[in-house]
Every structure is written in C-alpha cells, then in structure tokens.
Amino acid sequence: MDYKIVIGLEVHVQLLTQTKLFTACTTEFNPDAPNTQTQPLCIALPGTLPVLNRHAYELAVKAALGLNCSIAKFTKWDRKQYFYPDLPKGYQISQYDMPMSFDGWLEVDDADGHKKKIRILRAHLEEDAGKNIHDESGRGEDSKVDLNRAGTPLLEIVSEPDLSSAAEARQYLDELRLIMQYLEVSDCNMQEGSLRCDANVNLHIVQEDGQIAPTPLVEVKNLNSFRNVEAAIDFEVERQLEEFQLTGRKWGDPGVMKETRGFDANRGTTFAQRGKEDAADYRYFPDPDLAPVTMTDEEIDAIRKTMCELPADRRERMRTVYELSDYDREVIMNHSPQLSDYFEETAKISGDGKQAANWVTQDVLRELNDRDLAIDEFPVRPVVLGAMVKKIVDGDLTVKSGREVFAALLETGLSGNSLSPATVDQIIEEKGLAVVKDTGAIEATIKEVLSRDQNAKSVEDLKGGKQQAAGPIIGQVMKEVKGADAKMVREMILKIVQDS
Amino acid sequence: MSILSTGAGELLAQLNRGEITSVELTQACLNQISQNDMNVGAFLHIDQDYALEQAKAVDNKRAAGESVGPLAGIPVAVKDVVCHKGQPCTCGSKYLKDFIPPYSATSIEKLQAADAVLLGRTNMDEFAMGSSTENSAFQKTHNPWKQDYAPGGSSGGSAAAVGSRMAPLAVGSDTGGSIRQPASFCGVVGMKPTYGRVSRYGLVAFASSLDQIGPFGTDVTGTAALLQALSGHDPLDSTSINKPTPDLLADLNQPLEGLKIGVVKEFQADGIDEDVISATDEAINVYRSLGAEIKDVSLPHARYGVATYYIIAPAEASSNLSRYDGIHYGHRAEEFKDLTDMYRQTREEGFGPEVKRRIMMGTYTLSAGYIDAYYVKALKVRRLIRNDYDDAFQEVDFIASPACPTPAFKIGELINDPLAMYLSDMFTLGANLAGIPGISIPAGMSSEGLPIGLQLLGPPLEEARLLRAARMFEQATDWHQKVPELVAQ
Amino acid sequence: MLSEDDIHKVAELARLNLSEQQISELRPQLSKLIDYVAVLEEVDTDEVEPMVHAIEQTNVFRDDIRSPPLPREGALANAPKTDGKYFLVPQIIEH
Known part of the structure; x- marks a missing residue:
C-alpha cells in the first residue's frame, strides 16, 4: 500500500x-x-x-x-x-x-x-x-x-x-x-x-x-x-x-x-x-x-542584536573557515555550543581546523565520556590543547608523541595543577618527545641499523623496490632516536638505500 | 459627644493631638462590639488582645515622640477577603473555614505601615457574591438601623461595623457595588476607587477585572485618609496603576468651584423607591444651592449594565474559583469515589448556593459554543458602557444618582430571586465595568427610618475631587451624624 | 429554558455534584438569567473591541530576580492531606 x-x-x-x-x-x-x-x-x-x-x-x-x-x-x-x-x-x-x-x-x-x-x-x-x-x-x-x-x-x-x-x-x-x-x-x-x-x-x-x-x-x-x-x-x-x-x-x-x-x-x-x-x-x-x-x-531589533550566531550559520562557517568534514562538524556542533566554542579556539590557536577537529572529536570527547565530564570542566583548555596541536602542525611533535603529551596534560590538570602552553613544552622536554631535527644523528643511526645482520634481507628487498620492507627498519631507528619523525625517517632510509 | 459618635476624621485629629489614646478608642470599639455584635453580626473574627497590643504599640510610639503613620491608632475593620498573614481568611465560605494565609495582602501591609489598629475580620457574602451578606456560610449580619433588615453586601459586615460604630473605619471590596450599596444601606461613607488604584494582591478574587478594595468610614475625611493609606502602585499586581496617588486630604475641605453635576436620564427607571427618589432630588438641590450646575447626561448603554455585569463577573468567578479543588488548601470532602468525585463533592460541600449559581452561570457562558454569544459580546458592550462614561465626563465633573434603587430590604426578602437581587446593583455596577471611582454618602432617611445613600461617580483617577465633592455635601448636611439607636449617645 | 442535560454538562465542567433538588432549582434560575442577559443581542457591537481590563495597560514586567520560597511547612500548612513532603490526592488514574 x-x-x-x-x-x-x-x-x-x-x-x-x-x-x-x-x-x-x-x-x-x-x-x-x-x-x-x-x-x-x-x-x-x-x-x-x-x-x-x-x-x-x-x-x-x-x-x-x-x-x-x-x-x-x-x-x-x-x-x-x-x-x-x-x-x-x-x-x-x-x-x-x-x-x-x-x-x-x-x-x-x-x-x-x-x-x-x-x-x-x-x-x-x-x-x-x-x-x-x-x-x-x-x-x-x-x-x-x-x-x-x-x-x-x-x-x-x-x-x-x-x-x-x-x-x-x-x-x-x-x-x-x-x-x-x-x-x-x-x-x-x-x-x-x-x-x-x-x-x-x-x-x-x-x-x-x-x-x-x-x-x-x-x-x-x-x-x-x-x-x-x-x-x-x-x-x-x-x-x-x-x-x-x-x-x-x-x-x-x-x-x-x-x-x-x-x-x-x-x-x-x-x-x-x-x-x-x-x-x-x-x-x-x-x-x-x-x-x-x-x-x-525597534524592541524586536534590540533583542535580535543580542543574539549570537545561529547553528545554521555556524555550520556554514565551520565548513568554509575550518574545512571540516560533515561528520566532524556534526559531531562537534551536535555535542554542544560549548564544544563548538572549544573547538574553534583550539583551531584558531593551532592554525589547523582538521587537526584540531581530530583531537577534539577523538581524544577530548573520549575523555569527556570516560570521565563523565562536561566540556567546561575539562582541564585541558583550548589555549593549551591549541599550543600542543600547533607543535604537531609545525612538525615539532609527532601525533604519537602528542597522545603522550595529551595524557600527561590531562593527568596534571585533573590532579589540580594549572596548565598553560608552557606546560606543554615542559612535558615534551621531560619526556624527551621533541622531534629530532638533527639529520646527521638520524642518518648515522639509520646506517648503523641498516648494517645489522638481521636487516640484510630487508635491505635487499628495499633495493629491489619493495618499499614496505622499510617498516621494521623504521621501527628500529625510532627506538634509537626518540622524537624522530617517522615520515622523515622513512624518506631518509629510502634515500640512503638507493644511494648506496 | 461620645467617642463612638465622633466621626473618623475627628478621631484621627484627636489621636494626633493626644486628646485620646489608641487604647481608649480601641477599647471603646471592642466594648461596642461585645455589647452589640451578638445582634448585628458584623464580625467573624475578633482578637481583642491583638487589637489592644497594636493600640498600645502606637500609643507607646507616640509617647516616645517617634514619628507615626497617617492612620496611627485608629481601629480599622477588614472584610474577611483580604489576606493577613497568620489570621483567618474565610471569605465567608465553608471551603476556607480553616484557611490561614501564609502571606499578607499589600493592603494589610500598607495599613500596618500606616500604624492602623487592625480590629477584626468582618462578615461578607461568600466570596463577595451577593448584595445582602446573607450568603455568608457562618452568620447573618443585621442592619444596625433595623435588625430585621439586611446590611447590604457583599461587604455587609464592614458597613454594619462602621454603621454601628464598632469601628470608625473599615476595608471592603467592591466588584459591582459591594462597598457603595452596603454603605448606603448602613448610612456610612463607602468608596470604590479607580480600578488599579489599590493593589489587589492578597484580595481573594471574585471577578478580577472588576474587583477593587476600598474604604468605609463614618465620615468623608476618615474615608479619604483610609483610601490614601491603601492607595499606590504595587509591583505585585500587574493591573495596579503605575501613577502617584494625589494627596487626598490636602484640599479636602476646599469646596469645588464651577462644579457641573450630571443626572442620568436612563437611570430614571421604574422600580425606584419613592423615598430614594426624593432623597436624591433633595441631595441634588443641596449641590445646586452650593453653586453647582446640574445637567442631564445620557448613558445610552446603561440599561445593558446588569446583563453585561452578570455575564462578565460570573465568567471570571467560575475561573477564579477553580482553585478550590480540595487539594492544596481548604476543605476536602470525606467521602468520594475517586479523584474526580473528590473534586465534585468537595466543591459541592464547600460552596453555598449563590456561589454555585454563579459558577454554573460563568461556566456556561464560557463553554464551547457560547463564549462568543455571551462573554465576548459582554466585553464589547462593556467598552460601549465605558465610552458612555467617557462622553458624559466631557460634559460634567461627576454623575449623581441614588446608590441603590431602594433602602435596605428585609433579610430573606430577595434571597430566592437572584435576578431581583442583581437588579439592586443597577446604579453601582457601571463604575466597576468602566473602572471609574464612585462614592456613596449618607443623604437621607426613608420613611421607615432606613438610610439612603447618594452615589457620585467620577472620571478615572479623580478620587481627590470626588472626595472633595462628597465633603462639600457633608459640610452642608448632617446625615452623616445620624447614628442608629444601638449607639449609646 | 436550559435542558437538564445542559445543567448536568455544565455542572460536570465546573466539578459540582448537584443534587436533583438543586438542579430543579437551578434550571429555572439560570434559564431566567440567560434569558435576561440575551438583551445584549440588540446592541450592535460589530466594530467594537472587547474590553478585558478596566484600565488598559501594557508591558507590565518584573525583573528575573529570586525572592525566597515558602518553607515547605508553610506551603503544606493549609493542605487537607499531606505526608509532610507532598500534597496527597486520591489516586490519579492515567490509563
């Protein structure tokens, strides 16, 4: 029917x-x-x-x-x-x-x-x-x-x-x-x-x-x-x-x-x-x-002037200014206006809407749910999270290390200590998570790792064009040089193998 | 002259000059009550100790040279419809027999601020519905002049208390004439102010758009002083007028010059008592002799007043009385089948016949299919009635008429003829529909020895001039000095 | 003349348990009143706005500021039946 x-x-x-x-x-x-x-x-x-x-x-x-x-x-x-x-x-x-x-x-x-x-x-x-x-x-x-x-x-x-x-x-x-x-x-x-x-x-x-x-x-x-x-x-x-x-x-x-x-x-x-x-x-x-x-x-207009942006307008702005996916945008906006504000501040400070959205929709929301916190009670404020995300955007911190920093920030904040962008630097320093930009040191480590007997097969494969063979080698290098950027390590390995 | 036969205005002056004390005056009132109220039945509740305590406090204040309020030490009786925290407030209803309000009306707070002595609570028609005070669930009130006659109503207890000089002043409420009609029947001054002049906060509602608290007094001066104390904007009442109250006493004794008084053609109808007609003519002659110009005016829709009123008032009442449901306060039936039956049985037991009659009338005229024909129609005619008054007041300062078509009727005479009872409000209810002020002043005696009142109506907010006009009459006559026999000379 | 059914219907709306005697008294009384007020039909009110308030004011507001509530004992003091916390009523049957 x-x-x-x-x-x-x-x-x-x-x-x-x-x-x-x-x-x-x-x-x-x-x-x-x-x-x-x-x-x-x-x-x-x-x-x-x-x-x-x-x-x-x-x-x-x-x-x-x-x-x-x-x-x-x-x-x-x-x-x-x-x-x-x-x-x-x-x-x-x-x-x-x-x-x-x-x-x-x-x-x-x-x-x-x-x-x-x-x-x-x-x-x-x-x-x-x-x-x-x-x-x-x-x-x-x-x-x-x-x-x-x-x-x-x-x-x-x-x-x-x-x-x-x-x-x-x-x-x-x-x-x-x-x-x-x-x-x-x-x-x-x-x-x-x-x-x-x-x-x-x-x-x-x-x-x-x-x-x-x-x-x-x-x-x-x-x-x-x-x-x-x-x-x-x-x-x-x-x-x-x-x-x-x-x-x-x-x-x-x-x-x-x-x-x-x-x-x-x-x-x-x-x-x-x-x-x-x-x-x-x-x-x-x-x-x-x-x-x-x-x-x-006039009275109606006066009230209209006190109104903030409507969700439909904000949604449009989220799309154009921060280039968010529909999914991320809806997750953030439907959660609450407070989370939208939180996101926008984080995005502004970090300079990267997508990166900020990833952190907010995954890490922040997960913690809110697990700990049953309202966003206003969340100790890692946008000024701190934004500073951390900016380091990732700038290549000074890897995403993986970022997770560690975030966890440390949260722990510090939840135990009642105040957080500031300086706390981010402090944690990175303490944990030695800064991206190592000294290519000389990385190069030396790569060469040392490549020369290991256990890696002979991988080196052969790499020479033969099997790029996925780089995986285990990257792992070993990263173990030696904490804070190295995996992407950069990978590129250097390929170059060294090719040049040899 | 004894303390009891002294007018309220003069008593206030004597208190101020220290010639009498509040305790003496209050005690005199209490004595008059204990000697006569078994025959009059004006009061529902008297707390002698509380009254004397207040009186003592004022006397002490005066003795200590502290500043005192404008009603300092004068006893005021209050109609049992105005909430006073911790005091009974029955509204003459079985439903509220044991009700003790946890808050006070703005009027009560104003009286307390003015240092008045709150003397007791007066009898009334149940929920202020009636014109004879016979609809009280508790007792009948008798006319102080002739005890087989009604005192009028619904504020019959307050009028009788003042008429029998048990209190020099009293508070009432007026929805269709409930101050002016009993004032006329009991030979005292009674005034309904402009709607919104006195806060309704704490006045138990009968018909919200018509109800107004007002004063009774043994003379115009005392009445004016009481109204002055009661008046003023109240943020707790959305219908309160947000304008300053003029000084009602400053020029009270100054006669008005060039006064124009209107006589309403349409009020000269059949069924008006001969004595009332001649007393009214006589009163108008008094004004003429005082230099007033008397003019005929027309209120073309006046003849629709009673019908308009008896649609609007019951409609509002039926709604206002829905709160008496046996749950949050007041009476609850003991036997019932279920919740709905509890409502029905509680209300059946809690209300008297007149209240039920009006609830039925009001429910009917608001019900689906009838509201436009009755209620909305009445609201439209109400505007025409108001317009008539506005037009008339372009021509004249005040409108004079009898307060009531007859002097007091006998107790029981009209109780089974609601329409005849309602028609006794024909001259008074126009002021409630139009929202204008009106006053009834003693202006004659019938051949049977019952008082007759003259009503003056004025434009909105013109209470000061209206009181002056009343005072002019009072100064030229001695009707207000007549007291019933039960007032020992 | 209002019918007995009319009276019953209105009494039910108004939640009044009227006895047969009350109904037989009320019926003619109310009918007489209804007939009397029908006089308004003769007034032409086509162009007239209903007058709800005796004094016509608009925009009467108060500020959104709290004042203390009644203590619970005060709120329940006049109630015919309570358990000290709630107003009690005969069971409400919803379905």
Missing part, C-alpha cells in the same frame, strides 16, 4: 530563567526536595496575582527569532481551564489566539538529501504544571503532588504537519535543540524535563482509485527522548496501517476523534490513554490579571 507519513511536533522547551514565569520563585531542578520551591502563587493561594518575568519574555522572543518566526506586535495571556492535581489554579496561563510568535521554519534534509523547510505554526509562552507522582503499588494509594516545577516558563513550539518520516522528525528536533542551546534560551536537558515532545501522527494512504485516505489523527504524548520520538512514530505507522486495513476508518469519518496515546519506552509501543475529561472544552478566555504585551520593531 502506498502511503505518506504526516507528522507534526509540539515541543515544550523550558526557558533558562532564574525565576518562574509569573513569580519570583526559583526554577532550579530539585525533585528530591519536593514542595520547597513554591511561593504563594505556585500553590494558587487565594489572592495571589501573576506578574510577567521580563527575561522569560525576551528569551522567548530570541528563541522565536531563532526559529525564523514573526514576533507579534500585540500578544495577550489566556486561561486554559481544566482540573488536575498538578494544576493548582484550575487553569494554566497560556496563549490561545494571539501567540507571541508565529510563521517560522526550520530546515531538515529529506530522504533524497535535499533541504526541506518544516513550517512552524506558532511558538507561545506558557507556565508549566507541577508533577504528579502516581502510586504504582497497585493498592490504589494516594498520588503525590510536587509543585516545585509549577509555573516554570515553557515555550511551546508547534510545527505544521510537514515532517514525513521519523528521521526527519529526529533532524527537526536536533536542529531545534541546537538553536535553543546556541541561543542560550534553554539547556534542553531531557532528563530534567526541560525539553518534552508530543507527536501528532497519521498516514495519507493512497487508495486504488487514487483517492487519499487519511488515517485517524493520533497524538503521542510526553515523549522524553528523541529516540522515543522516532520509535513512537515508527510504531504508529505500522499500527495505523494495520488498523486501517482492518477497519478502514478515516480521519473525518463521523465519530472519529483525535486519539491521545502514551508511549511505553520498554516495549517500544504506544497505548491508548483514557481521554482527559472535558478535553474538548478548555474555556479559554483572556486572563484579566495580566496586561497584554506590545513590541515595536
């Missing part, structure tokens, strides 16, 4: 503010000390009133600009009303018909490798709910409510249904996360719930008569990792296909409603959720406690 997958994503991103959206209460992630981060407003105590956090609004504008959205000149706040224990006011302050931004887009690569624009319908600000902790004993005991998170600022980003595969959805999310991280709008830490995703999925099935039959729309809620988003979409595609073959039910048929499903990460399956009661009737109305926000072009 021929069909097209239609996916729209709703992403909630927690903004990096000190305080909640409408009250001066801290937003720190602190699930181990429940209900210690509330103020009267967070508990919806009678008489409390919301006052908008300016920084949250500015971050939202920045994020929206990063998503190529238009910024509303006038926006207002609406109450979305429903009863739930994690929603103490009985309504969520959100934006209904006049969101603060709209009409944006992001680019992904489609299946043929072409750039594809994914339209963004809107991005609006709203407050987060608290957290319900369900009794899983099966004994029907009370659920628990923690309001630490209640009122944290969220940006809800709603895409048009332009995504056609799980892979595109993944790319969209990767790019969205990068934008938020590069703009320092959100840390998008999924473990801490600062990025959450709902996926709307259905299929457009081409029937025998050429007519398109859309399957009933499904919203998979609360996907807490990008992998789960992909898995949920893949599962839904199969499930909806099967269901359609079985029932023939179409979106738009009488009685067909949007279905809300959950995702079981252990099984990789989605499951039907009992619909939130009255889901269809949130009774949105403008919040009389909050003033609307207006923005002039």
Whole structure:
C-alpha cells in the first residue's frame, strides 16, 4: 500500500530563567526536595496575582527569532481551564489566539538529501504544571503532588504537519535543540524535563482509485527522548496501517476523534490513554490579571542584536573557515555550543581546523565520556590543547608523541595543577618527545641499523623496490632516536638505500 | 459627644493631638462590639488582645515622640477577603473555614505601615457574591438601623461595623457595588476607587477585572485618609496603576468651584423607591444651592449594565474559583469515589448556593459554543458602557444618582430571586465595568427610618475631587451624624 | 429554558455534584438569567473591541530576580492531606 507519513511536533522547551514565569520563585531542578520551591502563587493561594518575568519574555522572543518566526506586535495571556492535581489554579496561563510568535521554519534534509523547510505554526509562552507522582503499588494509594516545577516558563513550539518520516522528525528536533542551546534560551536537558515532545501522527494512504485516505489523527504524548520520538512514530505507522486495513476508518469519518496515546519506552509501543475529561472544552478566555504585551520593531531589533550566531550559520562557517568534514562538524556542533566554542579556539590557536577537529572529536570527547565530564570542566583548555596541536602542525611533535603529551596534560590538570602552553613544552622536554631535527644523528643511526645482520634481507628487498620492507627498519631507528619523525625517517632510509 | 459618635476624621485629629489614646478608642470599639455584635453580626473574627497590643504599640510610639503613620491608632475593620498573614481568611465560605494565609495582602501591609489598629475580620457574602451578606456560610449580619433588615453586601459586615460604630473605619471590596450599596444601606461613607488604584494582591478574587478594595468610614475625611493609606502602585499586581496617588486630604475641605453635576436620564427607571427618589432630588438641590450646575447626561448603554455585569463577573468567578479543588488548601470532602468525585463533592460541600449559581452561570457562558454569544459580546458592550462614561465626563465633573434603587430590604426578602437581587446593583455596577471611582454618602432617611445613600461617580483617577465633592455635601448636611439607636449617645 | 442535560454538562465542567433538588432549582434560575442577559443581542457591537481590563495597560514586567520560597511547612500548612513532603490526592488514574 502506498502511503505518506504526516507528522507534526509540539515541543515544550523550558526557558533558562532564574525565576518562574509569573513569580519570583526559583526554577532550579530539585525533585528530591519536593514542595520547597513554591511561593504563594505556585500553590494558587487565594489572592495571589501573576506578574510577567521580563527575561522569560525576551528569551522567548530570541528563541522565536531563532526559529525564523514573526514576533507579534500585540500578544495577550489566556486561561486554559481544566482540573488536575498538578494544576493548582484550575487553569494554566497560556496563549490561545494571539501567540507571541508565529510563521517560522526550520530546515531538515529529506530522504533524497535535499533541504526541506518544516513550517512552524506558532511558538507561545506558557507556565508549566507541577508533577504528579502516581502510586504504582497497585493498592490504589494516594498520588503525590510536587509543585516545585509549577509555573516554570515553557515555550511551546508547534510545527505544521510537514515532517514525513521519523528521521526527519529526529533532524527537526536536533536542529531545534541546537538553536535553543546556541541561543542560550534553554539547556534542553531531557532528563530534567526541560525539553518534552508530543507527536501528532497519521498516514495519507493512497487508495486504488487514487483517492487519499487519511488515517485517524493520533497524538503521542510526553515523549522524553528523541529516540522515543522516532520509535513512537515508527510504531504508529505500522499500527495505523494495520488498523486501517482492518477497519478502514478515516480521519473525518463521523465519530472519529483525535486519539491521545502514551508511549511505553520498554516495549517500544504506544497505548491508548483514557481521554482527559472535558478535553474538548478548555474555556479559554483572556486572563484579566495580566496586561497584554506590545513590541515595536525597534524592541524586536534590540533583542535580535543580542543574539549570537545561529547553528545554521555556524555550520556554514565551520565548513568554509575550518574545512571540516560533515561528520566532524556534526559531531562537534551536535555535542554542544560549548564544544563548538572549544573547538574553534583550539583551531584558531593551532592554525589547523582538521587537526584540531581530530583531537577534539577523538581524544577530548573520549575523555569527556570516560570521565563523565562536561566540556567546561575539562582541564585541558583550548589555549593549551591549541599550543600542543600547533607543535604537531609545525612538525615539532609527532601525533604519537602528542597522545603522550595529551595524557600527561590531562593527568596534571585533573590532579589540580594549572596548565598553560608552557606546560606543554615542559612535558615534551621531560619526556624527551621533541622531534629530532638533527639529520646527521638520524642518518648515522639509520646506517648503523641498516648494517645489522638481521636487516640484510630487508635491505635487499628495499633495493629491489619493495618499499614496505622499510617498516621494521623504521621501527628500529625510532627506538634509537626518540622524537624522530617517522615520515622523515622513512624518506631518509629510502634515500640512503638507493644511494648506496 | 461620645467617642463612638465622633466621626473618623475627628478621631484621627484627636489621636494626633493626644486628646485620646489608641487604647481608649480601641477599647471603646471592642466594648461596642461585645455589647452589640451578638445582634448585628458584623464580625467573624475578633482578637481583642491583638487589637489592644497594636493600640498600645502606637500609643507607646507616640509617647516616645517617634514619628507615626497617617492612620496611627485608629481601629480599622477588614472584610474577611483580604489576606493577613497568620489570621483567618474565610471569605465567608465553608471551603476556607480553616484557611490561614501564609502571606499578607499589600493592603494589610500598607495599613500596618500606616500604624492602623487592625480590629477584626468582618462578615461578607461568600466570596463577595451577593448584595445582602446573607450568603455568608457562618452568620447573618443585621442592619444596625433595623435588625430585621439586611446590611447590604457583599461587604455587609464592614458597613454594619462602621454603621454601628464598632469601628470608625473599615476595608471592603467592591466588584459591582459591594462597598457603595452596603454603605448606603448602613448610612456610612463607602468608596470604590479607580480600578488599579489599590493593589489587589492578597484580595481573594471574585471577578478580577472588576474587583477593587476600598474604604468605609463614618465620615468623608476618615474615608479619604483610609483610601490614601491603601492607595499606590504595587509591583505585585500587574493591573495596579503605575501613577502617584494625589494627596487626598490636602484640599479636602476646599469646596469645588464651577462644579457641573450630571443626572442620568436612563437611570430614571421604574422600580425606584419613592423615598430614594426624593432623597436624591433633595441631595441634588443641596449641590445646586452650593453653586453647582446640574445637567442631564445620557448613558445610552446603561440599561445593558446588569446583563453585561452578570455575564462578565460570573465568567471570571467560575475561573477564579477553580482553585478550590480540595487539594492544596481548604476543605476536602470525606467521602468520594475517586479523584474526580473528590473534586465534585468537595466543591459541592464547600460552596453555598449563590456561589454555585454563579459558577454554573460563568461556566456556561464560557463553554464551547457560547463564549462568543455571551462573554465576548459582554466585553464589547462593556467598552460601549465605558465610552458612555467617557462622553458624559466631557460634559460634567461627576454623575449623581441614588446608590441603590431602594433602602435596605428585609433579610430573606430577595434571597430566592437572584435576578431581583442583581437588579439592586443597577446604579453601582457601571463604575466597576468602566473602572471609574464612585462614592456613596449618607443623604437621607426613608420613611421607615432606613438610610439612603447618594452615589457620585467620577472620571478615572479623580478620587481627590470626588472626595472633595462628597465633603462639600457633608459640610452642608448632617446625615452623616445620624447614628442608629444601638449607639449609646 | 436550559435542558437538564445542559445543567448536568455544565455542572460536570465546573466539578459540582448537584443534587436533583438543586438542579430543579437551578434550571429555572439560570434559564431566567440567560434569558435576561440575551438583551445584549440588540446592541450592535460589530466594530467594537472587547474590553478585558478596566484600565488598559501594557508591558507590565518584573525583573528575573529570586525572592525566597515558602518553607515547605508553610506551603503544606493549609493542605487537607499531606505526608509532610507532598500534597496527597486520591489516586490519579492515567490509563
């Protein structure tokens, strides 16, 4: 059966503010000390009133600009009303018909490798709910409510249904996360719930008569990792296909409603959720406690000016300025803006982007992973790594010796000593790793090694043009002359054999 | 003249001059309460020790020559809808029977900063919904003039406390007339300021875009002093006006020159009590005699005020009262089937009939399919009503009318006819819809011996002039000096 | 006249357990109110912007600066049921 997958994503991103959206209460992630981060407003105590956090609004504008959205000149706040224990006011302050931004887009690569624009319908600000902790004993005991998170600022980003595969959805999310991280709008830490995703999925099935039959729309809620988003979409595609073959039910048929499903990460399956009661009737109305926000072009421009380079621009620069492979570039950029900064500094100091990228993507990332360190905690700073890489670039240090130096630097740094470019020289000196440029000494050693009985066969082979016979000889020479450049040794051996 | 029959303005002056002490005055109020409140029912909560402690502290401050606040030593009763840290705040509701706020309203902090003596918490219609104070879950409040009559509402406890001279000043809240109507019924001064003049932070919300805290007093001067203390921009309230409050007392005794007072054609409707009509005419004559020009003005959309109000207020209320869900504070039903049933049963038990009626009305008008026809429509008519007032104030300085179409009605008389009860707000609720200030001042007595109030409405932010106009009337009449029998002469 | 079904639906949205007697009282009362407020239909409001706020202000912000939270005991003090750490509610059934 021929069909097209239609996916729209709703992403909630927690903004990096000190305080909640409408009250001066801290937003720190602190699930181990429940209900210690509330103020009267967070508990919806009678008489409390919301006052908008300016920084949250500015971050939202920045994020929206990063998503190529238009910024509303006038926006207002609406109450979305429903009863739930994690929603103490009985309504969520959100934006209904006049969101603060709209009409944006992001680019992904489609299946043929072409750039594809994914339209963004809107991005609006709203407050987060608290957290319900369900009794899983099966004994029907009370659920628990923690309001630490209640009122944290969220940006809800709603895409048009332009995504056609799980892979595109993944790319969209990767790019969205990068934008938020590069703009320092959100840390998008999924473990801490600062990025959450709902996926709307259905299929457009081409029937025998050429007519398109859309399957009933499904919203998979609360996907807490990008992998789960992909898995949920893949599962839904199969499930909806099967269901359609079985029932023939179409979106738009009488009685067909949007279905809300959950995702079981252990099984990789989605499951039907009992619909939130009255889901269809949130009774949105403008919040009389909050003033609307207006923005002039000048104010929007002022925020635009505070924005750093967007990931798409940076990616382009990485390609042209540092001549990175696509692979290296994605590894660095997708890791974090901090690693990108780290790389760029290293590349600048060393004067060689490719060499720097090798060190960053292999050695630095390996150590970060092994030691569970964030890049900001990594003791070998770019000024030191760059100095070391420069020595390699200049031919003063071999790559192999560089590994030793790097290990020594790391050890020194981790034991609490401060590092500087001078430390690099010091380690090279101590370990005698400097490239020996005294060709006389190397030549003498080569001649001595060549004259060894054990090498007679190799010398014969070399004379006969078998260049690979140089290998064992290079090894022996290098053993004698520490810090010699293997490439140079190889060339000298060949020349000496030829000349003899 | 006894301490109790002395006006609030004069009491403030006497305190300032050291002629009376705060302890004497506070004790006199407490005595009046203990002798009469069993018949009036104005107060829900009195802490005598706390009141006297505050009074003593102010007296000590004065005695030590320290500077004191503008309300230093004067007792103020507070409607049980304004949060005061550590004190009960029931809002007249069973739901909040045991609720103790862990924070104070900005108004309470301002009163404390002004060195007022917080005397006690007054009865009210549940969540300020009502016009008779009969909707309190705890007790009925009786009109101090005639005890089988209602004191008005929803701030009936505050009005009755001032009317029976248990407190020279009181704080109320006014969403559709809930200060001005009971002030009129109890023969005291009551004022609703411009929306946003007094912070709503800590005022338990009924209808957020209409609610406003305001003062009651035995006279205009005391009322002005109380409003002065309550007013001012509050960064904790997004709807608070970010403009300095003018000095309300400086020129209070200076009569206004060239005053133009408007009389609203559309207010001359059927169903207005004869005594009220003649008292109002008489009051307008007083202004005429003081040199005011009296002009007819038109508020063409005034007749839609009650309908507009009874869509907007319940809609906002239905939302504001969603927080009473039995989880984070307040009442929880003991028996229920599951979570949803816990909500339903808790709210069923926690709320009285009028509150439920309004929640139902508001939920209906906001629900899918109806919101445009009712709620959005009402917001549009609201703008037309506001425009009418703006136009009228191009012609005149103030608008004069009865505060209410009738003097106080009997307890129980209207309780089963919500619409008739709502119509008693017809003259007052326009000011809430338009956000403008209004004041009710004692201006007559009915043939049955019940007070009648005159309402003056002014343009936004014109509280100082409005109070001056009220003071002109007060200086020319003696209605404000009349006290009910329970005030021992 | 509102139907009994209307009343039930609204009561469910508002989370009110109304008795049959309350419903039979509320039905005519609400119907009368709804009929009364229908008078607004006669006002021409085609060109009129809804008025949400009594005083129209825009851009009211506060700075992103923390103030102390309530102590947990204070946050939970008025709650009908807690375990000293959390608010407790009857089991939430999600699926």
